[in-house]
Amino acid sequence: MKRPTIADIARRAGVSKGAVSYALNGQPGVSEATRQRIIAIAQEIGFNPNSAARALSGATANAVGLALCRPARILGIEPFFMELISGVEAELSARSYALTLQVVADQEAEIAVYRRWWGERRVDGVFVCDLRVDDRRVPVLEELQLPAVVIGGPGHTGSLASVWADDAAALVETMEYLFALGHRRIARVGGLPGLLHTEIRRQAFVDAGQRLGLEQSVTVPSDYTGEEGARATRRFLSSSGRPTAIIYDNDVMAIAGLAVAQEMGLAVPGDLSIVAWDDSALCQLTHPPLTALGRDIPAYGAHAARQLLAAIEGKPIGAYQDETAHLTPRGSTAAPRPV
Secondary structure (H helix, E strand, O other), rough: OOOOOOHHHHHHHOOOOOHHHHHHOOOOOOOOOHHHHHHHHHHHHHOHHHHHHHHHHOOOOOEEEEEEEOOHHHHHHHHHHHHHHHHHHHHHOOOEEEEEEEEEEHHHHHHHHHHHHHOOOOOOEEEEEOOEEEOHHHHHHHHHHHEEEEEEOOOOOOEEEEEOOOOOHHHHHHHHHHHOOOEEEEEEEEOOOOEEHHHHHHHHHHHHHHOOOEEEEEEOOOOOOHHHHHHHHHHHOOOOOOEEEEEEEEEHHHHHHHHHHHOOOOOOOOOOEEEOOOOOOOHHHOOOOOEEEEHHHHHHHHOOOOOHHHHOOOOOOOEEOOOOOOOOOOOOOOOOOOO
16 A cells, blocks of 8 residues: 555545645645545545655655553563563664654554554554454554564464464473472463463463363463552462462562562462563562573564564565573472472
């Protein structure tokens, strides 16, 4: 799909290109009703007169975009995105590219951002995070023909390139490790419901629990915050037949869970084993240090950036499987105490 022009607006509004120019530049020569109709059409198709000269010249923006549908306060405390962005930035800066980051309220707002960036030629390509099953952003980006790399998968990315890791294999490794220690009641505090990687981890958790014949394997969704991680932990530990091990979908929730266990007088790992996902430096600063699933997240971001830059250059790219997160046992896991 070509970028919108004054001619496109004129054709849709049923006026001349001169009338469109008058309307967009606030000059006399058109009625106020016509002016408002022309402005509405321009906004609808993503045309911005301030970007017209650059669009006509074919110049590139030398920037890529990342729109995140997460509260800004969460981005400030969650190590994963900071490490991911550091890897992206390292690769982009070496090529004199900038990263445009925007926090959005929902997927509709994110799609609107893509259309605006495309219409104004603000970016040459975009990263897509937090992939969902049947994600509505994918067909929009395909329609716009805006170079894009999905950070996530596998699958559900249409014709878009992707960088992904095998979360199911990592989850199964963790379950088997806890089972080998003697745990038969294992719980999981998951991430945001509806995200593809949340669903992949949930299904792997359920399947592994059934295959291992666990007495209990319960999972609940959360929002990656310490507050929700603590709330879910209290519910688990206050229930009858409480779990002897809990797996958390990020390290912030795991640290909050550790604090709750200690607040309730439970010893970690004697009474409760804890495993965190995303092995940031925080995991080694707690007491005891947390057993965690981790990989080189800055490298993950760098791989995504290289894929996107290749797509911008018109090179053929597809799905790139990054390393699987590996389990690092530390002081927060041990065999459960005999009952």
